Amino acid sequence: MTASGRCNMKIFVFFTFLALTVAQKLPVRSIWQWPQYTFLENLAVRQNGSILTTRLDEPLLLEIDPFSGQGPQLVHQFPEYLAVGGIVETEPDLFAVVSGNFSVLKLTSYAGTYAVWKVDYRCSKSGAPEISKLTDIPQAAFLDGMTYVPSAKALFIADAQLGLIWRMDIQTGKYVVAVNNTLTQKCHATDLEAVNGLKYFNSTLYWTNSGCGWFAKLPIDTNGNPNGTASKIYSNSELSLDDFAIASSSGIAYLSASFINQVVTIGPDGKLTSIAGGLNSSDVAQPTALAFGRTSADLKKGTVYVTTAGAIGDPINGTTIVGAQLVAIDTKST
Numbered sequence: 375m376t377a378s379g380r381c382n383m384k385i386f387v388f389f390t391f392l393a394l395t396v397a398q399k400l401p402v403r404s405i406w407q408w409p410q411y412t413f414l415e416n417l418a419v420r421q422n423g424s425i426l427t428t429r430l431d432e433p434l435l436l437e438i439d440p441f442s443g444q445g446p447q448l449v450h451q452f453p454e455y456l457a458v459g460g461i462v463e464t465e466p467d468l469f470a471v472v473s474g475n476f477s478v479l480k481l482t483s484y485a486g487t488y489a490v491w492k493v494d495y496r497c498s499k500s501g502a503p504e505i506s507k508l509t510d511i512p513q514a515a516f517l518d519g520m521t522y523v524p525s526a527k528a529l530f531i532a533d534a535q536l537g538l539i540w541r542m543d544i545q546t547g548k549y550v551v552a553v554n555n556t557l558t559q560k561c562h563a564t565d566l567e568a569v570n571g572l573k574y575f576n577s578t579l580y581w582t583n584s585g586c587g588w589f590a591k592l593p594i595d596t597n598g599n600p601n602g603t604a605s606k607i608y609s610n611s612e613l614s615l616d617d618f619a620i621a622s623s624s625g626i627a628y629l630s631a632s633f634i635n636q637v638v639t640i641g642p643d644g645k646l647t648s649i650a651g652g653l654n655s656s657d658v659a660q661p662t663a664l665a666f667g668r669t670s671a672d673l674k675k676g677t678v679y680v681t682t683a684g685a686i687g688d689p690i691n692g693t694t695i696v697g698a699q700l701v702a703i704d705t706k707s708t
């Protein structure tokens with residue numbers, strides 16, 4: 375997540391905007407809009423095309439069928455927490471989800487409150503999943519992006535406050551610090567978030583470091599251990615990047631550029647292009663995370679779904695906050 379703009383962000387991002395390569399902007403379709411001051415944090419797409427999305431302002435996991443025109447259904451409320459964050463599918467219809475105490479209003483993460491849960495649709499007859507806690511992580515300070523490495527049966531979870539990546543065994547819940555280096559750590563003590571979005575793709579861990587303005591990668595082997603050195607793919611200290619998705623055919627990353635209200639791409643060559651939204655636009659107001667659709671209709675259009683926080687962190691034009699949205703962007707012309 376990226377919860378807040380720095381006070382002076384607007385001034386910085388104006389210059390940043392000028393430096394971006396601006397392609398023809400893609401149209402943005404709204405799937406659903408929530409009331410103002412809602413904060414959608416992350417999402418995962420189920421194999422049948424429905425979308426699971428998490429709320430940071432309330433401890434809720436929601437499901438929405440993007441083709442139905444119907445609103446979200448409540449999957450689960452996590453009663454002992456203020457927020458729900460990262461979500462990833464670990465086997466077909468089995469998801470891992472992070473809960474914890476984060477206050478959107480106070481922009482504060484409460485260390486020691488985080489846990490990882492399993493949301494299991496595999497044996498569901500009623501449609502409702504079985505929900506169980508995998509483990510608490512009392513040492514964690516602010517769990518954010520999460521990804522899964524199947525060959526290692528391991529979750530990797532960004533700790534945005536401690537500036538490191540945890541690794542957790544999906545069967546036992548045992549966890550260790552897996553990556554803790556200058557590319558995951560904070561650049562400034564005052565940064566709310568260091569390592570933030572996190573994805574495994576093509577034998578490589580990719581992450582954003584929001585406070586530093588970096589997109590970085592680290593090759594890992596089939597056991598989930600580093601197999602090479604971490605490096606920056608893109609760097610711009612004035613741009614705050616949140617969570618992202620990687621297109622499997624091209625290796626192009628689609629990222630949330632939260633406080634400039636845009637979705638940007640970064641290619642393997644490190645070139646950044648703005649593809650949707652705009653600094654003063656509410657089309658994608660403070661994007662937080664992206665995930666590609668999985669139905670044949672999604673694949674045909676290259677549809678990527680985006681969650682937003684409605685510009686809570688840095689109001690558009692200094693004043694406008696809109697309701698958070700789930701939006702769809704078709705990245706292939708048909």
Ligand SMILES: *[C@@H]1O[C@H](CO)[C@@H](O)[C@H](O)[C@H]1NC(C)=O
Pocket residue numbers: 422423424439440441501
């Ligand atoms: C996926 O399955 C759920 C039932 O588990 C159903 O509510 C939902 O509409 C389905 N989604 C799609 C896109 O068919």
Ligand SMILES: *[C@@H]1O[C@H](CO)[C@@H](O)[C@H](O)[C@H]1NC(C)=O
Pocket residue numbers: 454455456475486487488
């Ligand atoms: C989260 O905060 C609430 C309200 O302050 C508190 O009741 C709850 O115990 C906290 N949860 C955890 C896991 O510490």
Ligand SMILES: *[C@@H]1O[C@H](CO)[C@@H](O)[C@H](O)[C@H]1NC(C)=O
Pocket residue numbers: 536538551554555
């Ligand atoms: C991460 O590395 C920093 C220094 O590079 C160190 O101070 C810190 O204790 C490490 N954190 C953990 C949990 O190992």
Ligand SMILES: *[C@@H]1O[C@H](CO)[C@@H](O)[C@H](O)[C@H]1NC(C)=O
Pocket residue numbers: 594595596597601
């Ligand atoms: C480590 O990476 C090299 C290529 O850089 C590859 O040949 C090797 O198989 C990898 N090791 C493991 C254990 O995956």
Ligand SMILES: *[C@@H]1O[C@H](CO)[C@@H](O)[C@H](O)[C@H]1NC(C)=O
Pocket residue numbers: 576622623624625642
């Ligand atoms: C996967 O990684 C290999 C080795 O670095 C690279 O040659 C290949 O282009 C990558 N594939 C994609 C789809 O990015």
Ligand SMILES: *[C@@H]1O[C@H](CO)[C@@H](O)[C@H](O)[C@H]1NC(C)=O
Pocket residue numbers: 654655656690691694
């Ligand atoms: C922000 O201001 C610009 C220029 O005045 C205007 O075109 C735009 O509609 C405004 N955006 C919002 C979301 O109000």
Ligand SMILES: *[C@@H]1O[C@H](CO)[C@@H](O)[C@H](O)[C@H]1NC(C)=O
Pocket residue numbers: 391653654691692
């Ligand atoms: C956004 O609006 C500000 C005024 O609020 C204006 O100075 C700036 O030129 C606008 N930028 C773009 C990219 O429209």
